[in-house]
Amino acid sequence: MSAIPGNSRTGRLPGFEETDNTVDVPGQRASLVLHMDKFHQVTRQVCQVAESKRPPFAWYAAFVVSLSLVGLLGVCVNYLIFTGVGVWGLNNPVMWAFDITNFVFWVGIGHAGTLISAILFLFRQKWRTGINRFAEAMTIFAVICAGLFPGIHVGRVWLAYWLFPIPNQMEMWPQFRSPLLWDVFAVSTYFTVSLLFWYVGLIPDLATLRDRAKGTIQQFAYGLFSLGWRGSNRHWHRYERAYLLLAALSTPLVLSVHSVVSFDFAVSQLPGWHTTIFPPYFVAGAIFSGFAMVVTLAVPARQMFGLKDMITLRHLDNMNKIILVTGCMVGYAYSMEFFIAWYSGALYEKFAFLNRAFGQYWWAYWIMVSCNVITPQLFWFKRIRTSIPLMFALSLVVNIGMWFERFVIIVSSLANDFLPTSWDFFTPTWVDMGTMMGAFGLFGTLFLLFCRYLPMIAVAEVKATMPQADPHWEGWQHHGAGHGHAALASPETPHTPDAP
Amino acid sequence: MxxxxxxxxxxxxxxxxxxxxxxxxxxxxxxxxxxxxxxxxxxxxxxxxxxxxxxxxxxxxxxxxxxRTILPLLVFGAGLTGTTVGFILQAFTNATSISVWALVWVTGYPFLISGKPLISLPAFIPVMFELTILLAATSCVGLMLLLNGLPxxxxxxxxxxxxxxxxxxxxxxxxxxxxxxxxxxxxxxxxxxxxxxxxxxxxx
Incomplete structure (x- = not known):
């Protein structure tokens, strides 16, 4: 589609060229799929990743690193369970630190996936089709990592089932007025619904892989999980309706999940936590960090698996714009917290925020501000939004900043509460660090396995957004439907769907 | 295959x-x-x-x-069921002391937390909401497959x-x-x- 004005090749290094399709031409829809005008090309491009004999070397390298970190996670978690939570650097009053920081961080990462799959779907943002599949996968793996931390931080892990209202011989029930219990319901519902949403989207694509599979194992596995999908239009009709309903259900869900996570803090009385701005602030922060993670994953994945024609520069540019917007929202929340602390006149509230910026955790606070508010402002410049190395670096910076945001909120508020006599300083131990690193390893392992064995891009959805998918597309009219000139059949006919 | x-x-x-x-x-x-x-x-x-x-x-x-498929109507029903289940679950376990047979005999326990009313509806809303979504979404997928005759x-x-x-x-x-x-x-x-x-x- 280089015929479209505004699309041009950039980049000098071989293998690192980019097609710039970010320019908007009035009267034309920007192409979301580049250099391909046949449905089969899309199928092949996506399926070749799962069908190739062996993945690229970079995949193996990343997998070995991730898997070793999973080993570290196993060591740390087992050591914790066999010894007790004392192996972490927790103290009185800092009873929550890395565990809950990691929990909130990972739950937040997940939110971008649901935003892309549900909210952008409701807003008819067709560019979401290039990135929704692996963003949803990211959501699921992030929520798995998130779920790990509250699970192990309870101390007696073997009693974790007390979190659920299961009839038991002690006739003991959970306390439903506690936000911590709301969290159990919110996160488990979020995980279940995200998994269903992802799986429903996968069914037609698994059927594609099934129909292309050569090996018996592949045929059996893809066949089983595609449930016998055969693209029936009577099925598509209910399928599309169900997908829309899932999107409509996931939208309030995703907003509620991080709101409930923020209630864990906001409902308590602690200065620095007891704030009404928390729910929207947490949701904006979650989307901010999640989109940064999508960019972090998309940039290497599209390079490694040759998916640049479907995850185009335009997709990345759009995501960087969302990072900029949500980064500004987060910055607004930071300043509003300070304003309210001053305006409320509450002594402890004022102290909590001054202490955050200039107290014993001042460095964490300023890492957070510079990573989340200052550096994302660079995305105002289009040159930076469309530069692959810069956006990758900035997305890493945002990930770091958002991890520190949670650390600042949790630890700095706990460490210096009402009574100076009870103040203390939290220092992480090697187990704290190892568990945090290990969670990244778990996330990476799951994500790499997903990239290898499942369609990373929603094939059916991408095809449906191509101009050729519209029965009233002028190409079909010119070639005369049903007169033996079906355009897709003849490989030599070039199609410029946007030609006047 | x-x-x-x-x-x-x-x-x-x-x-x-x-x-x-x-x-x-x-x-x-x-x-x-x-x-x-x-x-x-x-x-x-x-x-x-x-x-x-x-x-x-x-x-x-x-x-x-x-x-047009009947699916949305069924999903709406499932959602309402979830809301009701959420309320009954919380009211029963946290606000009553009656015994009910649900596969085994279970008894509620009236939780008195900082003098709040036993049935504190605002505090029950998050769980009611989550169960609404959970039941609606799971039945949405299940019913879609069922109506389609899959697998x-x-x-x-x-x-x-x-x-x-x-x-x-x-x-x-x-x-x-x-x-x-x-x-x-x-x-x-x-x-x-x-x-x-x-x-x-x-x-x-």
């Missing part, structure tokens, strides 16, 4: 006893011709037929005359070699043999007349 049914039987098979067939399949190469053909099939009065496409084709529901791993169409591209880049119309208007040679000719690139029988 490993064994494929033979493609359309040769013309000489006219006299030989025919195998029982699932129906007749017509292949199209683009959504536009499929859409036009679907309109014709519908006008011809067929009932047991379907289109198979790699992605949902815009306007095909209307061309085929598919009725159905042994469907005759899945054994057809030509049909493999229905999930890639080909568009199919399948008229089933159980249709009262179905008559193999006539139906095949009819589909050929609609501009199908290929027409063949699908073994049952």
């Amino acid at each position: 490993t064994t494929f049914a033979p493609s359309s039987p040769p013309a000489s098979a006219q006299s030989a006893p025919r195998p029982k067939i699932h129906g007749v399949l017509a292949e199209f190469h683009d959504p536009a011709s499929l859409l036009h053909a679907a309109e014709k099939v519908r006008e011809a009065g067929y009932r047991w037929w379907d289109c198979h496409t790699p992605f949902p084709v815009h306007g095909l529901d209307k061309a085929m005359g598919i009725q 159905w791993l042994s469907h005759p169409l899945l054994a057809n070699k030509r049909f493999l591209r229905a999930t890639d880049d080909r568009f199919f119309i399948v008229i089933q043999s159980r249709d009262p208007r179905f008559f193999r040679s006539r139906t095949e000719d009819f589909l050929k007349g609609l501009g199908a690139k290929a027409v063949e029988a699908v073994e049952a």
Whole structure:
């Protein structure tokens, strides 16, 4: 589609060229799929990743690193369970630190996936089709990592089932007025619904892989999980309706999940936590960090698996714009917290925020501000939004900043509460660090396995957004439907769907 | 899926006893011709037929005359059930001391937390909301599959070699043999007349 004005090749290094399709031409829809005008090309491009004999070397390298970190996670978690939570650097009053920081961080990462799959779907943002599949996968793996931390931080892990209202011989029930219990319901519902949403989207694509599979194992596995999908239009009709309903259900869900996570803090009385701005602030922060993670994953994945024609520069540019917007929202929340602390006149509230910026955790606070508010402002410049190395670096910076945001909120508020006599300083131990690193390893392992064995891009959805998918597309009219000139059949006919 | 049914039987098979067939399949190469053909099939009065496409084709529901699914209504019901279950669960476990038989005998326990009312509705809302979404979403997926008759791993169409591209880049119309208007040679000719690139029988 280089015929479209505004699309041009950039980049000098071989293998690192980019097609710039970010320019908007009035009267034309920007192409979301580049250099391909046949449905089969899309199928092949996506399926070749799962069908190739062996993945690229970079995949193996990343997998070995991730898997070793999973080993570290196993060591740390087992050591914790066999010894007790004392192996972490927790103290009185800092009873929550890395565990809950990691929990909130990972739950937040997940939110971008649901935003892309549900909210952008409701807003008819067709560019979401290039990135929704692996963003949803990211959501699921992030929520798995998130779920790990509250699970192990309870101390007696073997009693974790007390979190659920299961009839038991002690006739003991959970306390439903506690936000911590709301969290159990919110996160488990979020995980279940995200998994269903992802799986429903996968069914037609698994059927594609099934129909292309050569090996018996592949045929059996893809066949089983595609449930016998055969693209029936009577099925598509209910399928599309169900997908829309899932999107409509996931939208309030995703907003509620991080709101409930923020209630864990906001409902308590602690200065620095007891704030009404928390729910929207947490949701904006979650989307901010999640989109940064999508960019972090998309940039290497599209390079490694040759998916640049479907995850185009335009997709990345759009995501960087969302990072900029949500980064500004987060910055607004930071300043509003300070304003309210001053305006409320509450002594402890004022102290909590001054202490955050200039107290014993001042460095964490300023890492957070510079990573989340200052550096994302660079995305105002289009040159930076469309530069692959810069956006990758900035997305890493945002990930770091958002991890520190949670650390600042949790630890700095706990460490210096009402009574100076009870103040203390939290220092992480090697187990704290190892568990945090290990969670990244778990996330990476799951994500790499997903990239290898499942369609990373929603094939059916991408095809449906191509101009050729519209029965009233002028190409079909010119070639005369049903007169033996079906355009897709003849490989030599070039199609410029946007030609006047 | 490993064994494929033979493609359309040769013309000489006219006299030989025919195998029982699932129906007749017509292949199209683009959504536009499929859409036009679907309109014709519908006008011809067929009932047991379907289109198979790699992605949902815009306007095909209307061309085929598919009725709106009842799914949203059922999902709404499931959502309301979730809300109710959420309220009853919390009110029973945290605000009563009655015994109920739910597979085993269970008894509620009135929790008195900082002098708040036993039935503190605002505090119950998050869990009621989450259960609403949980039940609605799970039943949405479950009912969608149920209404679609999935999973159905042994469907005759899945054994057809030509049909493999229905999930890639080909568009199919399948008229089933159980249709009262179905008559193999006539139906095949009819589909050929609609501009199908290929027409063949699908073994049952």
